[in-house]
Amino acid sequence: MATAHILVADDELGTRSLLDKFLTREGYAVVAVEDGEQALAQLNEHHFDLLITDLDMPKVDGLELLREIQRGSGATLCMVLTGHGSIKSAMEATRAGVFDYLTKPFELDFLRLQVQRALEYGKLQNENRSLRRQVHDKYKFxxxxxxxxxxxxxxxxxxxxxxxxxxxxxxxxxxxxxxxxxxxxxxxxxxxxxxxxxxxxxxxxxxxxxxxxxxxxxxxxxxxxxxxxxxxxxxxxxxxxxxxxxxxxxxxxxxxxxxxxxxxxxxxxxxxxxxxxxxxxxxxxxxxxxxxxxxxxxxxxxxxxxxxxxxxPPLRARTGDIPLLIHHFLALQNDRRGTDLTLSDPAVEVLCGYPYPGNVRELENLVERLVVLAEGPVIGVGDLPAKVRDTPPHAGGLALTLPADGLILKDFLETLENQIIDQALERAGGVKSKAAKLLGLNRTTLVEKLRKRGILDETPATPSAG
Ligand SMILES: Nc1ncnc2c1ncn2[C@@H]1O[C@H](COP(=O)(O)OP(=O)(O)OP(=O)(O)O)[C@@H](O)[C@H]1O
Ligand SMILES: [Mg+2]
Missing domain, CATH: 3.40.50.300 (P-loop containing nucleotide triphosphate hydrolases)
Structure with missing residues (x-):
């Protein structure tokens, strides 16, 4: 741990210099001042890990000093060392956020322990704060x-x-x-x-x-x-x-x-x-x-x-996300492995046509596998696993050949259906009744299918035009 910085504020010369000498000998970087005003000036300019303060001091007293710190960043831990301890002042000091409250006279051994404890606590607090920030950033949208x-x-x-x-x-x-x-x-x-x-x-x-x-x-x-x-x-x-x-x-x-x-x-x-x-x-x-x-x-x-x-919705019902996810996972893998691999456009296209029964996780694993097995800087169609390559790229084009190692019929039909529905909607300019007609469906059935894919909010019971 880097040298901890401690600020001592006490108007009593004896205590002040005793603390200064003792804590310096313990290996801390110590600044000792004689009133709250000087303490605030120090805090304004430097970071201190710990403040040890008296309560009864001229100009700015200990409690005011504590409150001032609390209003600020609160990054300095505070410890009170007072000759006039009372329950009332202890309670007030606690409310103003002190970590510890000691009364004079004090044993140097005890003080040593309390200072170590405070600094340890402060260190943990900082670590938690930065960990939390990391985690927080990580799971922003x-x-x-x-x-x-x-x-x-x-x-x-x-x-x-x-x-x-x-x-x-x-x-x-x-x-x-x-x-x-x-x-x-x-x-x-x-x-x-x-x-x-x-x-x-x-x-x-x-x-x-x-x-x-x-x-x-x-x-x-x-x-x-x-x-x-x-x-x-x-x-x-x-x-x-x-x-x-x-x-x-x-x-x-x-x-x-x-x-x-x-x-x-x-x-x-x-x-x-x-x-x-x-x-x-x-x-x-x-x-x-x-x-x-x-x-x-x-x-x-x-x-x-x-x-x-x-x-x-399953990934095959939001195919527009596939290219984004591919690039996201590729960038992650490149980062992790210090590589700079890219995917050829045709390879991305083929990847986008696959129905992903295992959804995003399957896509993520697939990209990892491609990166691990890559033999050149550009991953091409030939590098894709057979089951992906052999999925007819545009099932909507009705080029129906059973892939070499078979397919999952349910997923295949679902992809086919979604693509045809999307085309019908596009051709009908988004007018659902027209799209339904193009597909030989009634409008309610079409709406229900869209709702299942999460494309629509509309409940089946809501009548509306379009
Ligand atoms: N929208 C997304 N953006 C980026 N990564 C995603 C996304 N969705 C899923 N993933 C990644 O895909 C993997 C699977 O996601 P997750 O574990 O959240 O799925 P799940 O629905 O909980 O799966 P299971 O039902 O099997 O537990 C994780 O590695 C996750 O990071
Ligand atoms: Mg899960």
Whole structure:
């Protein structure tokens, strides 16, 4: 650690020079002044890690000095050392943000310890601050790539709800970016300085999930040799990300419902009710509404979770995002590996025609693989995996040949359908009734298909022209 800078303010010459000598000998860079005014002048010009101040001083007294620091950047930790300690002054000093409050006479050994403790604490605080800033920057929307109308709608929703405490339910196929969205919500909220705690309800065995979520008391079950806090407690003040919520067992669903209603729970085996302030963001790659209809998921919990629903469309339903994502992931890989690879235009075109059953994650892995295996500076069509290369580039052109290693019919048909619908819409100048006619559909069916892709807000019941 670099030499810590300490400012000492005391009008009493004896104490002042004792502190000055002692702390200098301890290896700190010390400046000692005799009143609050001089202290402020010093703070104005230099950074100090720690201020040790008397309370009773001429010109500007200790409390005023502390308040002044608090109004400023607050980057200096403060410690009071006073000969006239009283409960009242201690309380006032605490309110003005002091880290420690010592009374004279004091032991030098004790002072040494307290100074070390304060500096250690300050260091941690700074580290946290800079870590948080990094994380924060990382999950600004800038990190979410995609400017398709569907993604823009999602950014709008996040922008609106991030800073509320509303529960958010994110639905989307695997690899569409649900976790990334959950992070964006947390780091754009007032809770950003508190933890974001993720838990994957599908990956933890049923009987362990409860104690993971709520913690347990000592002796709650065989193996519970110590008490342990659950994720809800760890997320206090922050956000709990309940991933794959559709996998949760019915009895745990009841407990989550109670937390959402009362913010109250007990540790497993415990009797004391605990309260936490946690915002819940849940995600699922199942259609939760259908799970409800089929009796696998509680209806009341579904409605509690579904306050703000966000549906992330599969990548094949927002093909406009593909080139952006390709370049984003290529730049990341180049950065990471110190390479400067590019993709040929035809290669990008072929990549854009592939339906990506694994969504953005599949695209990300694909780009990584291309970079790792690249043999020259430009990645061409020949470098693409066969399954990508052999997807007919424009299924809409009806050049239907089964690729060498087959295809996933469902995805293929969906891509085909989307492309044809988009063409019809374009030809009809966006007039849905006309586009529907071109496709031999009724308008309601077309609207429903667009809505499923997240292109449309319109509910089927809303009659409107066009
Ligand atoms: N819009 C996007 N911009 C940039 N990267 C993205 C985007 N969407 C997804 N990714 C990246 O794709 C990968 C998969 O995303 P993520 O884990 O958020 O998906 P998921 O929907 O939670 O998947 P699963 O259902 O399988 O858990 C991650 O590496 C993520 O960073
Ligand atoms: Mg996920």
């Amino acid at each position: 800038a990190n979410l790539v995609g400017d398709s109308p569907q993604m823009q709608r999602i950014y709008q929703i996040i922008g609106k709800v991030a800073d509320s405490n509303a529960t958010v339910l994110i639905e989307g196929e695997s690899g569409t970016g649900k976790e990334l969205l959950a992070r964006a919500i947390h780091f754009n909220s007032a809770r950003a300085d508190h933890p974001l705690v993720p838990i994957n309800c599908g990956a933890i065995p049923k009987d362990l999930l409860e104690s993971e979520l709520f913690g347990h008391v000592k002796g709650a079950f065989t193996g519970a040799t110590t008490a342990r806090a659950g994720r809800f407690e760890l997320a206090d003040g922050g956000t709990l990300f309940l991933d794959e919520i559709g996998e949760m067992s019915p009895d745990l669903q009841v407990k989550i419902l109670r937390i959402l209603q009362e913010q109250a729970f007990e540790r497993v085996g415990g009797t004391t009710t605990q309260r936490v302030d946690v915002r819940i963001v849940a995600a699922t790659n199942k259609e939760l509404e259908r799970e409800v209809a089929e009796g696998h998921f509680r209806e009341d919990l579904f409605y509690r979770l579904n306050v703000v629903p966000i549906t992330v």
